[in-house]
Amino acid sequence: MGALGVPGAGKGAPAAATAAAQPPAAAPACPFARLAGAAGLGGPAAGAASAGPRRAPAEGAAPGRPSARGQLRTLGALVADGLPGVTLHLAAEEAAADGAAFPCWRFPNAAQELGPKYMGGVAAATGWVFPSDPDDVRWVAQEQAPNYKERFLPDAYEYVAGGKGLLASSGEYNQRHRVKCTQPFSQKGQLRKFSEVAAEGSAAMAREWRTAGGPVEVDCCLHMQRLTLDLIGRVAFSYDFGQTAATGRELRGETRKAPSSLVDAVNEFGEAMARVFITPLPVLRALERARWGGVLDLKASWGNMKGAMRPIIAERREEIARGAPEQPRDLLDSLLLTTDWGDNELLEDVVDVLGAGHETTASTLSAALWSVAAHPEVQAELRAELDAVLGREANLAADPPAITWEQLEDLHCAKRVIRETLRLYPAIPVFPRFARKDDVLPSGHSVQKGDVVFLSAYALGRNPALWDDPLTFRPDRFRAEAAEARHPFAFLPFGAGPRMCIGAQFAEMSATLALASLLRGNDIEVVGDRGSGILPVEYDITMHFNRTGGVKARVSPRAADAEGPVPHTC
Numbered sequence: 166m167g168a169l170g171v172p173g174a175g176k177g178a179p180a181a182a183t184a185a186a187q188p189p190a191a192a193p194a195c196p197f198a199r200l201a202g203a204a205g206l207g208g209p210a211a212g213a214a215s216a217g218p219r220r221a222p223a224e225g226a227a228p229g230r231p232s233a234r235g236q237l238r239t240l241g242a243l244v245a246d247g248l249p250g251v252t253l254h255l256a257a258e259e260a261a262a263d264g265a266a267f268p269c270w271r272f273p274n275a276a277q278e279l280g281p282k283y284m285g286g287v288a289a290a291t292g293w294v295f296p297s298d299p300d301d302v303r304w305v306a307q308e309q310a311p312n313y314k315e316r317f318l319p320d321a322y323e324y325v326a327g328g329k330g331l332l333a334s335s336g337e338y339n340q341r342h343r344v345k346c347t348q349p350f351s352q353k354g355q356l357r358k359f360s361e362v363a364a365e366g367s368a369a370m371a372r373e374w375r376t377a378g379g380p381v382e383v384d385c386c387l388h389m390q391r392l393t394l395d396l397i398g399r400v401a402f403s404y405d406f407g408q409t410a411a412t413g414r415e416l417r418g419e420t421r422k423a424p425s426s427l428v429d430a431v432n433e434f435g436e437a438m439a440r441v442f443i444t445p446l447p448v449l450r451a452l453e454r455a456r457w458g459g460v461l462d463l464k465a466s467w468g469n470m471k472g473a474m475r476p477i478i479a480e481r482r483e484e485i486a487r488g489a490p491e492q493p494r495d496l497l498d499s500l501l502l503t504t505d506w507g508d509n510e511l512l513e514d515v516v517d518v519l520g521a522g523h524e525t526t527a528s529t530l531s532a533a534l535w536s537v538a539a540h541p542e543v544q545a546e547l548r549a550e551l552d553a554v555l556g557r558e559a560n561l562a563a564d565p566p567a568i569t570w571e572q573l574e575d576l577h578c579a580k581r582v583i584r585e586t587l588r589l590y591p592a593i594p595v596f597p598r599f600a601r602k603d604d605v606l607p608s609g610h611s612v613q614k615g616d617v618v619f620l621s622a623y624a625l626g627r628n629p630a631l632w633d634d635p636l637t638f639r640p641d642r643f644r645a646e647a648a649e650a651r652h653p654f655a656f657l658p659f660g661a662g663p664r665m666c667i668g669a670q671f672a673e674m675s676a677t678l679a680l681a682s683l684l685r686g687n688d689i690e691v692v693g694d695r696g697s698g699i700l701p702v703e704y705d706i707t708m709h710f711n712r713t714g715g716v717k718a719r720v721s722p723r724a725a726d727a728e729g730p731v732p733h734t735c
């Protein structure tokens with residue numbers, strides 16, 4: 166589970182934050198700008214191409230509940246596949262029973278009489294609404310965002326962060342912080358610099374794989390978590406967590422562990438958070454009064470993590486006092502140079518960016534690597550592109566140069582692989598919003614004040630009414646023509662509207678660079694059975710593979726006498 170990589174509901178849209186939620190206009194020359202626009206990543210309403218027949222309800226009709234059997238099936242989906250599974254089940258399977266292409270369902274909260282004060286998070290809702298029409302999703306996430314501005318966040322967050330930081334805050338505080346933290350992740354110059362960091366970091370991990378004397382079995386989840394922690398550490402505050410180097414030592418059979426109090430603190434915090442993630446606030450407080458170890462560990466590890474970062478901030482303040490850099494080197498520089506925030510204010514944001522950007526990107530990359538391994542035709546097409554764009558000779562070199570910004574621009578196939586991965590395996594599958602007032606959705610269904618509306622990237626991405634043969638991994642869906650013909654809200658792995666992910670462009674960019682760097686000189690194979698070609702995943706709040714056996718792959722250095730160039734069609 167991504168301890169910090171949690172979704173949040175919206176709030177009123179400040180101008181700058183709204184602009185940040187619309188990547189194409191903000192950074193036209195970013196290699197991802199065109200693709201981002203084509204897929205409608207929170208972008209402006211494009212021509213809606215909704216599939217399937219619609220049966221509009223009378224204006225303001227309350228969404229129905231599935232039949233008794235349907236409710237049982239829904240319960241089964243909840244037990245088997247968790248909340249994301251329920252959103253897909255209600256959107257796709259119960260759609261047949263409803264007779265509408267995009268049904269909307271509502272489950273009233275029978276326990277509401279107890280009063281919200283006794284409950285936390287989604288349990289405090291008057292009802293739970295599951296829309297599936299991308300027009301409804303656009304309405305809630307973007308067009309009527311002020312009505313759906315209350316965020317849902319697990320109480321453990323409120324408990325440790327006290328309503329501060331990017332993720333746990335709301336209102337004016339959040340707007341101010343979001344604007345400042347979005348800047349380095351959306352400006353072209355800064356993104357370009359971050360692309361160098363991501364390319365060099367990924368090249369280092371690729372080198373470790375290539376020189377491991379393979380074939381060697383790698384734990385993709387572990388290696389990708391380490392790689393992304395190194396990358397986000399460097400772009401957030403130029404800190405080298407040293408995780409890629411540690412992976413190399415392990416692959417070479419060395420056991421020496423480099424001491425790092427910050428790595429330990431980050432890991433301890435992640436583990437402590439995972440133990441109490443869905444515990445309601447009153448229970449957390451009661452457990453604290455009872456001095457229960459799990460809660461005490463959470464508080465202690467939060468304190469340790471901030472404690473380990475304080476000296477880094479102090480050192481940076483001194484450095485800047487001696488002479489400010491011409492250009493911010495990272496998020497921390499950017500915040501120090503443009504705000505007068507105190508250490509706590511800075512720390513909370515930097516920690517949130519670390520958490521939100523680390524495991525989400527890692528699990529996306531694990532799923533992408535597995536998907537490429539499980540689909541040799543995709544691997545061949547990707548390899549052809551990598552040879553054409555980066556050069557076969559460079560790819561076969563023991564230590565190839567890092568991929569440049571200009572080369573990144575031409576890695577269309579790699580970008581499509583990442584997008585197809587995000588469609589099938591969105592790291593944050595559901596982004597719920599609370600309704601402040603009664604409302605009527607574009608589909609004609611009504612929403613009551615106090616309802617939680619579950620917007621689901623997972624259900625949108627796997628809905629057969631929106632995607633042909635959705636359970637097939639086919640990156641070509643993201644060729645520009647196909648993407649333009651699609652509803653712009655059919656693909657929302659980064660959420661949408663004023664609380665959309667601030668790291669979307671960086672995440673896609675760094676994942677593409679990592680995939681290309683790792684596979685330009687290494688072959689990858691699935692370990693065991695590839696099954697149907699769909700990777701089993703589990704979700705709590707974010708995607709993980711803990712109980713599905715992880716993501717293992719066999720990598721071997723690509724042989725110099727391997728097949729010659731194959732035609733490049735990307």
Ligand code: HEM
Binds near residue numbers: 596
């Ligand atoms: C593949 C990787 C990633 C995925 C799938 C992802 C997805 C998401 C989603 C779905 C949300 C909630 C959006 C909403 O409610 O509308 C979110 C929020 C957020 N993400 Fe990401 N994210 C990724 C990587 C990153 C990275 C690299 C960063 C940092 C640079 C980041 C920083 C954030 C922050 C700070 C928020 C909270 C924004 C707010 O509450 O205002 N994410 N992300």
